[in-house]
Amino acid sequence: METPVFGAADMGSVYQAYCDCGFRADVTVGGTRSSFLEQSSFPFYCRQCGLVSVNIAKLPRGQVVTTCPSCQSSECTQYGIPPVSVHDLRPVPWWKKLFKFSKSDAPATSAIQWGNREASDDGHICPGCREMRLRFSRFPSLMFD
Ligand SMILES: [Zn+2]
Numbered sequence: 001m002e003t004p005v006f007g008a009a010d011m012g013s014v015y016q017a018y019c020d021c022g023f024r025a026d027v028t029v030g031g032t033r034s035s036f037l038e039q040s041s042f043p044f045y046c047r048q049c050g051l052v053s054v055n056i057a058k059l060p061r062g063q064v065v066t067t068c069p070s071c072q073s074s075e076c077t078q079y080g081i082p083p084v085s086v087h088d089l090r091p092v093p094w095w096k097k098l099f100k101f102s103k104s105d106a107p108a109t110s111a112i113q114w115g116n117r118e119a120s121d122d123g124h125i126c127p128g129c130r131e132m133r134l135r136f137s138r139f140p141s142l143m144f145d
């Protein structure tokens with residue numbers, strides 16, 4: 001297990017979420033140098049609101065479902081975690097590695113990451129068309145700190 005290291009490259013970035021259906025959104029990942037322990041963002045999918053930015057600074061490590069910050073629904077799941085994303089980038093437990101039939105063996109690369117949370121560049125549920133076609137741009141369009 002890797003310990004998150006908050007170096008300069010890990011400061012907050014703004015990415016693009018986009019889909020062939022025309023859906024576009026800016027996605028903020030991470031926080032600022034001075035306040036990331038209080039405020040760090042990561043995209044989540046709420047069944048009511050679609051793509052929402054959740055403050056993960058106080059969310060326990062490993063918790064991937066939380067309360068939606070805008071409608072208070074409890075079905076708000078982090079992007080990068082099935083069923084809202086096709087690819088699960090979480091580390092595979094050692095016992096699963098013994099069985100090679102696991103689908104998660106397919107290599108998927110991480111497009112957005114903050115601490116131990118990450119999501120691949122494609123295969124996410126789109127708030128516009130509700131298909132698994134949402135993508136995150138691989139390169140941050142803007143950095144801030
Ligand atoms: Zn919501």
Ligand SMILES: [Zn+2]
Pocket residue numbers: 019020021022023126127128129130131133134
């Ligand atoms: Zn779409």
